[in-house]
Amino acid sequence: GNFAFKRPKYPPGPRKHWLLGNLYDIPRHVDWDKLLAWKREFGDLVYLTAFGKSVLVLNSHTAVKDLLDKRAKNFSHRPQTVMAGELFGLGKSMALFEYNERYRELRKLTQQAFSPDGLRKYQDVQLDIVKLFLDSLRKDPNDFRIQTRLAVSRTILAVTYGMPVKLADEGYIADAELTTKTVTMATFPGAYLVDLLPFLKYLPSWFPGAGFKKEGEYGYKLISKHVTRPFNYVREKLAEGIEHPSFVSDLLSGSENVRRHNIIEDERWLEDVKWAAGGMFSAGVDTSYATILVFFILMARHPDVQERARAEIDAVTGGRRPVTSEDRSKLPYSAAVMKEVTRWHVVVPTGLFRRSGDSEVYNGQLIPANTIVVPCIWSLSQEVEDPERFDPERFLHDNKTPNPYEYIFGFGRRICPGRYLAEHFIFLLTANLLTFYNISIPKACPEGLASPSDVTFTRTLTSYPEPFACDIRPRSERHAEDVAAMVAD
Numbered sequence: 008g009n010f011a012f013k014r015p016k017y018p019p020g021p022r023k024h025w026l027l028g029n030l031y032d033i034p035r036h037v038d039w040d041k042l043l044a045w046k047r048e049f050g051d052l053v054y055l056t057a058f059g060k061s062v063l064v065l066n067s068h069t070a071v072k073d074l075l076d077k078r079a080k081n082f083s084h085r086p087q088t089v090m091a092g093e094l095f096g097l098g099k100s101m102a103l104f105e106y107n108e109r110y111r112e113l114r115k116l117t118q119q120a121f122s123p124d125g126l127r128k129y130q131d132v133q134l135d136i137v138k139l140f141l142d143s144l145r146k147d148p149n150d151f152r153i154q155t156r157l158a159v160s161r162t163i164l165a166v167t168y169g170m171p172v173k174l175a176d177e178g179y180i181a182d183a184e185l186t187t188k189t190v191t192m193a194t195f196p197g198a199y200l201v202d203l204l205p206f207l208k209y210l211p212s213w214f215p216g217a218g219f220k221k222e223g224e225y226g227y228k229l230i231s232k233h234v235t236r237p238f239n240y241v242r243e244k245l246a247e248g249i250e251h252p253s254f255v256s257d258l259l260s261g262s263e264n265v266r267r268h269n270i271i272e273d274e275r276w277l278e279d280v281k282w283a284a285g286g287m288f289s290a291g292v293d294t295s296y297a298t299i300l301v302f303f304i305l306m307a308r309h310p311d312v313q314e315r316a317r318a319e320i321d322a323v324t325g326g327r328r329p330v331t332s333e334d335r336s337k338l339p340y341s342a343a344v345m346k347e348v349t350r351w352h353v354v355v356p357t358g359l360f361r362r363s364g365d366s367e368v369y370n371g372q373l374i375p376a377n378t379i380v381v382p383c384i385w386s387l388s389q390e391v392e393d394p395e396r397f398d399p400e401r402f403l404h405d406n407k408t409p410n411p412y413e414y415i416f417g418f419g420r421r422i423c424p425g426r427y428l429a430e431h432f433i434f435l436l437t438a439n440l441l442t443f444y445n446i447s448i449p450k451a452c453p454e455g456l457a458s459p460s461d462v463t464f465t466r467t468l469t470s471y472p473e474p475f476a477c478d479i480r481p482r483s484e485r486h487a488e489d490v491a492a493m494v495a496d
C-alpha cells in the first residue's frame with residue numbers, strides 16, 4: 008500500500024487563507040455564538056491555524072474527557088504568553104505554572120488545603136462575612152454589586168492568608184483589585200501584540216511602539232507587591248507564634264508532607280507558595296462574583312423559582328436564623344437552582360486554555376505539538392434539552408443531565424482547586440440572601456444600568472453581566488430586624 012505517503016489529517020475547521028491561515032477567524036472576543044456555530048458545522052473538534060500556531064477547540068464531554076483526562080500527561084500544559092507569563096512574572100502563579108514535578112507537589116498540597124475537609128475550619132468566618140453582606144444590603148440595597156464583590160474578596164483573603172476582615176478592607180482589597188484588572192488585560196492571548204510576535208520583547212522600552220514593555224515593568228512591580236505583602240503578613244504572624252488558619256500557613260507549617268520533605272525554609276518553596284497564594288485572588292474573585300450576579304438576575308426574572316427555594320429553606324431553618332453549612336444537604340431544590348445558575352451562564356465560557364506537549368493522534372486526526380487547546384465549556388453547557396431555558400427542575404428528576412459542577416471548574420489535573428470553596432461560599436451567600444430578602448425587577452432602572460430582564464454579558468475570559476439594577480428588599484420588617492441583630496453581637 009501507499010500508507011507511507013499518507014498526509015496527516017488535521018481535525019476539521021474553517022477554511023484557511025493561503026497566507027494568513029485562520030488569522031481572521033480567531034475571535035478577538037470570547038464569542039460563544041461563533042463557537043457554537045463552529046460546533047454545528049465541524050463537530051466536536053474544531054481546528055484553526057495562523058502563522059505556524061494551531062488552536063484546537065474541544066466541544067463535547069467525550070473529547071474533553073479523552074484528551075484532558077485520559078491523556079492528561081500531554082494536555083496539562085498552559086500556553087506560554089509573553090506579556091502575562093514573562094513580563095508580568097505570572098508564569099510563577101499556579102494557573103500558568105509549567106506542568107512539572109514542582110507544580111505537582113504544589114498542586115497536591117493546595118488540593119488538600121482546599122478540600123472539603125481542609126475548608127471546614129473557615130465555615131465561621133465565611134458566615135460572618137455573609138452577615139456583613141446582608142447588613143450592607145439593608146443599608147444600601149443599590150450597592151449590591153460592590154458589596155457582593157467585597158464579600159467574595161474578604162473570603163478569599165481570609166482563607167488564603169487568614170486575614171481579618173478589617174485589615175483586608177483597609178490594606179489589601181484596593182491593591183488587589185488594581186492588580187486583577189492589569190492581569191485580566193494581559194491574559195487574553197492576543198490582547199498584546201507581543202504575544203503574537205514574541206521577539207518584540209527584546210526591544211528596549213524607550214523604543215517607539217514598545218509601550219508594552221513599560222506596561223510590563225509597571226505590571227510586574229504591581230503584581231509583586233500584591234503577592235508579597237499579604238504573604239509577609241502570614242510569615243510575620245508565624246514568626247510571632249500567632250497562627251491564624253490559612254492556606255499559606257498550612258503550606259508553610261502545617262503539612263506533614265512539607266515537614267517530611269524538609270522544605271519549609273527552602274527559598275524556592277517559599278517562592279512557590281507565595282505565588283500560588285497570590286494567584287487565588289484574581290482566579291477566585293472574578294469568577295465567584297460573576298456567578299452571584301447571574302444568580303441575582305435569574306432570581307429577579309423567575310419569582311416562582313425564588314419562592315420555591317425560599318420555602319424549602321424556611322422549612323429547614325424556620326426562616327429566622329441564618330442558613331449554615333450543615334443545612335446544605337437538606338436543600339436539594341436550592342442545590343438544583345445553583346447548578347442551573349452556573350449552567351445557564353458559564354462564567355468561564357472557554358475554560359482556561361491548555362497546550363499540547365507532544366504531537367498526538369486522536370481518532371485518526373493529528374494534533375500537533377504546542378497546539379493551544381480550548382476546552383469550550385460553553386458548548387458542554389448547551390448539551391441539554393432547550394439550553395436557553397432556565398429550569399432547575401432538569402436536575403431533580405432527570406439525572407441524565409450532566410452535573411455542571413463536573414465541567415464549569417475545568418478538568419483533569421488542572422481542574423480548579425478553588426471549586427469547593429466557591430461552591431460552598433456561593434451557597435452560603437445566596438441561601439441567606441433568599442432567607443432575608445426579596446429580589447425583583449425594578450420598576451425603573453437608573454441611567455446606565457440595565458434591567459435584569461435584558462442585561463447582556465461581557466465577552467471576556469471571565470464573563471460578567473454588564474452593570475444592572477435590581478430591587479432588593481427585606482422580606483418584612485421582622486427580617487430586617489433579624490439581620491440588624493445578627494451583626495450587633
Ligand code: HEM
Binds near residue numbers: 288298416417428
Ligand atoms: C464559580 C467560581 C469559579 C469558577 C467557575 C472557576 C473556574 C475555573 C476554571 C474553568 C479553571 C481552569 C481549569 C482547567 O484548566 O481545566 C480554573 C482554574 C483555577 N482556579 Fe478556579 N474557578 C472558580 C473559583 C475559584 C476560586 C474561589 C479559587 C481560589 C480560591 C480559584 C482558583 C483557581 C486556580 C488557582 C486555578 C488554576 C489551576 C491550575 O492551573 O492548576 N478558582 N478555575
